[in-house]
Amino acid sequence: MSTIAEYYFGLPLLLRMVLQGTAVILVLFPAAAACSMAERKISAWIQGRPGPNRTVAPFLAWIPGISILRNLGLFQLAADGGKFTFKEDPVPGHVNKFYFILAPIVSMIPALTTVAVVPLGAYISNGQLLPIILADVDVGLLAVFAVSSLGVYSIILAGWASNSKYPFLGSVRASAQLVSYELSMTLSVLPVFLWINAPGEHGTLNLFDVVQKQSGTGFAWDSVWFAAYMPVSAFIFLVALFAETNRQPFDMPESEADLVGGFHTEYGAFKWSLFFVAEYCHMIVGSGVFCLLFLGGWNPLPGLPLALLADWLGIAGVPLLTGLLGIGIFAGKVASFIFFFMWVRWTLPRFRYDQVMNIGWKKLLPLAIANLVFYALAIAVIQK
């Protein structure tokens, strides 16, 4: 064990970074694909259907208990993946080929980049809590916002390069919507950072530090998660997150009732699936950021931080186990959050486009500003 660790840490930093980055992508990509199956299953259960449950690899069918996996649609997922990879990938004749092919690639880049600055968990080494993160930079959340908003470019590119009107309308809607909701989103998290950057402390936008401020023990002041202190912030962030990830009820860019397929009307096969993996990656990272900001990150319960739980379980001295525990708790929170995303999708009808704009500019933005002013004053008084 320790020899492997020594060997690993002996490698050049760049190689280590590449290895870590690849590992995260190798987890994130299938996780996003699994989300698509979860989506189908959840929609089925909500609608009183069993969902995809017939597919099984013939050479595995004899294994007892395999039917559980079959009923969960696991093999359907593999079959879909195979289909998307190998089926013919048409490029319509009327598109701008270069940008048409570029768009799905561009969609993957921000989706897989943002995860670099999001802590995926925490571990305890020599009694100190450290983040599990690819790039532990101080700009943290700002980097997430900056990079994830690049995602809209892929939609604009796709819509424009498709050279047909439905994709174009979809991408126009996407750009308007994403710009509108980004404002409220950014304003809604400012109170959190106003609070954690108390006067005289080291200024930071790091998400790890946000969680540290929610890691109090017992009935301490800082043991309550920010969702309770700043419910309005959390709410605005949540609504904006739905809009930013193009999820129902805000899925204007693809709203298939009026735009056929929206920005991806002309896409098929692997390119199409890349858009969807990117969307789910955005969802996963967005849910992760929400959990870190407002739901205590890897702390299992308010007032019960990860370090205390590790102490109770007697694994505080083993960094690997504490790391796994931290990742597990965080992943559990993110997973339940993604369930919430899907649950909302199969509950609510889609807003009309003008309603989306109205909510964004006339309701959410003033609310976010009022919220910011209120918390700025309150924090000024408390922290003086």
Add this chain to the structure above:
Amino acid sequence: MAVITVERKPLTFAERTYLPQIAGGLKTTLKHFFAPNDTLEYPEQRPAIPPGYRGVPTLVYDPHGREKCVSCQLCEFVCPPKAIRITPGEIPAADASAHVEKRPQEFEIDMLRCIYCGLCQEVCPEEAIWLQNQYSTTGYTRADFVNNKQKLYELGGTLPDPHLKWDKKLAAEQHGNAH
């Protein structure tokens, strides 16, 4: 006509935020999430067929195993889309039911033509043709959809017969048709 003016109340603040409605919707869908499925796993589970269902037309035997059809061809004439094609045949004298005189030599119903109207069952004087519970007809070629006599009897089987009129007729004949 009386006009009833319905008072439209303005939306309350809570209603205008839309949030209680969302919560209500989420509650409903969550209930359905845990509710048992409303669907049938079709090929394994079959729907219950209600009595009087008009499925594929079939030919039936009487309880003594006699073909009930006497190839009168009434059904062939009445069938609106002309789905039935009957070749009548004599019953040889050696047969136990020789007194019935006729039975079909071949009996074909083209299920690509049949409209499941049930007129054949209605018109049959012998209660020999029945639309029963079979509802799924499949095949790879057009010929697969033509049910011949053997297939029709396989599908139809035996149905109870309260009259047994040919047996009574035979008995009466043997008693010199005395009333």
